[in-house]
Amino acid sequence: xxxxxxxxxxxxxxxxxxxxxxxxxxxxxxxxxxxxxxxxxxxxxxxxxxxxxxxxxxxxxxxxxxxxxxxxxxxxxxxxxxxxxxxxxxxxxxxxxxxxxxxxxxxxxxxxxxxxxxxxxxxxxxxxxxxxxxxxxxxxxxxxxxxxxxxxxxxxxxxxxxxxxxxxxxxxxxxxxxxxxxxxxxxxxxxxxxxxxxxxxxxxxxxxxxxxxxxxxxxxxxxxxxxxxxxxxxxxxxxxxxxxxxxxxxxxxxxxxxxxxxxxxxxxxxxxxxxxxxxxxxxxxxxxxxxxxxxxxxxxxxxxxxxxxxxxxxxxxxxxxxxxxxxxxxxxxxxxxxxxxxxxxxxxxxxxxxxxxxxxxxxxxxxxxx
Numbered sequence: 001x002x003x004x005x006x007x008x009x010x011x012x013x014x015x016x017x018x019x020x021x022x023x024x025x026x027x028x029x030x031x032x033x034x035x036x037x038x039x040x041x042x043x044x045x046x047x048x049x050x051x052x053x054x055x056x057x058x059x060x061x062x063x064x065x066x067x068x069x070x071x072x073x074x075x076x077x078x079x080x081x082x083x084x085x086x087x088x089x090x091x092x093x094x095x096x097x098x099x100x101x102x103x104x105x106x107x108x109x110x111x112x113x114x115x116x117x118x119x120x121x122x123x124x125x126x127x128x129x130x131x132x133x134x135x136x137x138x139x140x141x142x143x144x145x146x147x148x149x150x151x152x153x154x155x156x157x158x159x160x161x162x163x164x165x166x167x168x169x170x171x172x173x174x175x176x177x178x179x180x181x182x183x184x185x186x187x188x189x190x191x192x193x194x195x196x197x198x199x200x201x202x203x204x205x206x207x208x209x210x211x212x213x214x215x216x217x218x219x220x221x222x223x224x225x226x227x228x229x230x231x232x233x234x235x236x237x238x239x240x241x242x243x244x245x246x247x248x249x250x251x252x253x254x255x256x257x258x259x260x261x262x263x264x265x266x267x268x269x270x271x272x273x274x275x276x277x278x279x280x281x282x283x284x285x286x287x288x289x290x291x292x293x294x295x296x297x298x299x300x301x302x303x304x305x306x307x308x309x310x311x312x313x314x315x316x317x318x319x320x321x322x323x324x325x326x327x328x329x330x331x332x333x334x335x336x337x338x339x340x341x342x343x344x345x346x347x348x349x350x351x352x353x354x355x356x357x358x359x360x361x362x363x364x365x366x367x368x369x370x
Contacts, residue, residue: 098361099302099326102269107302107326108233109269114182114214115156126163144168151175158182162189165198166218174206178213185217187238195240195248198223207261219248219279225259228266235271239278247279251306254281257313258291265298271330272305276337282306283336286343292316297323302359304328309335312344312366319350328359341366 103109119140126144129136135153136145144163145154148170158181159166166183169176183199190196199215202208202224209228215221216236222229234252242248252270255263265284274280283303286293293313299321303309309327313320322344327335334340335358344366345351356364 099328099359102233102302102328105302105326107269108212108231108267110214110233113180113212113231113233115158115180117156119156119158126161146170147173147176149173153177153179154181155179156181159184161185161196162191164191164196165201166196168198168201169204169208171203171205173204174208176202176204176208178208178210180212182214183218184215187217187240190240192219192248193241193243193245195219195238195242197248199234200224202227219250220254221251222253223255224263225255225257226261226263228264229253229268230264230266232268232270234268235273237272237274239274239280247277249279249281250274251281251285252283254285254287255293255296256287256289256291257293258288259294262295262297265296265301267300269302270304271302273331274305276307280306280337282311283309285311286313286317286320287311288314288316292318293320295319297321298325299323301325302328304335305331306336307338308340308342310341310344312341313348314343315345316348317343317345317351318348320345320348321350321352322354322356323352324355325364326357326359327364330359340364 099105117138119138121140124141124143129145129147129152130149132150134149136157137155139157141157141159144161144165145167147168150173154167162185167178178200185196188194196218197220199218199221200210207226207228210222210232211230213232215232215234217238219237221234221237237250239250240248250272252272253265270283272280272283283306284298286296303325327340329335346368353366358364
């Protein structure tokens with residue numbers, strides 16, 4: 001009996017020690033956080049659950065040498081009964097609630113975009129890239145990139161251009177990716193009467209990806225008919241008179257229409273602070289300059305500035321989904337100088353307007369087209 005009691009006590013002590021060890025292990029394991037959702041690794045085209053899957057095989061977009069965007073339309077868009085503040089209210093977005101500023105509310109800003117590593121200066125001038133699969137990483141480039149190759153990646157770099165563009169993909173080529181890069185220019189040093197036109201231009205025949213980039217100065221910053229534009233910070237656009245002596249129209253994102261592939265504009269901060277009398281068009285300008293606008297997603301962006309914050313594609317537009325965007329009054333009481341949205345075709349096939357609101361939480365509903 002004594003032996004059995006000793007054996008029982010030993011087993012009980014062993015069980016107690018095992019329970020303590022398991023408890024300590026579990027406490028230590030739960031104290032280690034899972035990796036937070038953030039910038040993609042270099043090898044990933046997109047983060048899991050982040051930017052959207054690509055659309056159908058796209059077609060070429062307009063030549064970036066064209067001016068591309070019209071002046072303010074004669075029709076008016078909706079405006080709330082009272083001006084929004086754009087800066088008041090809460091400290092976070094909340095479901096339909098107020099939003100104080102882009103960075104405070106989870107939208108991209110200077111702290112979440114641009115290169116993540118130290119850079120090495122490269123005074124390349126205006127460089128033609130002609131090697132398929134080339135990766136440009138960690139370069140501080142004084143010049144521009146004109147891409148005549150497939151599957152080129154520009155990542156964790158900085159481009160300071162005095163050319164028509166910062167990066168341009170030429171017709172007949174595909175697969176360009178521009179990630180975690182600052183793209184800017186020196187005001188007054190560009191070829192368009194001192195101005196610079198396009199930070200990234202897609203003249204190619206497929207979707208390109210532009211993500212986590214800090215973009216400034218260029219008149220029409222991101223110009224493409226098809227592509228994935230996500231998690232970028234476009235700001236401080238600089239107005240200029242073009243070679244014709246007229247104020248160049250300015251847009252944070254511009255598409256000229258006629259595209260066959262999908263354009264996705266998701267989770268960007270798109271600011272156009274330019275005054276209307278100096279050429280401001282939109283934060284997002286979907287214009288039917290080279291054909292009807294189709295198959296565009298504008299989702300979860302912070303939009304501010306322009307004549308109207310959003311131009312919706314006009315009468316022939318179809319397949320346009322505008323969802324869950326925040327329209328901010330940081331430059332104008334109604335987001336744009338003339339209002340929040342113009343040229344929205346509510347009756348177009350596949351057009352969806354849902355969940356859009358002002359920064360202080362009021363719903364945005366476009367007026368019916370005249």
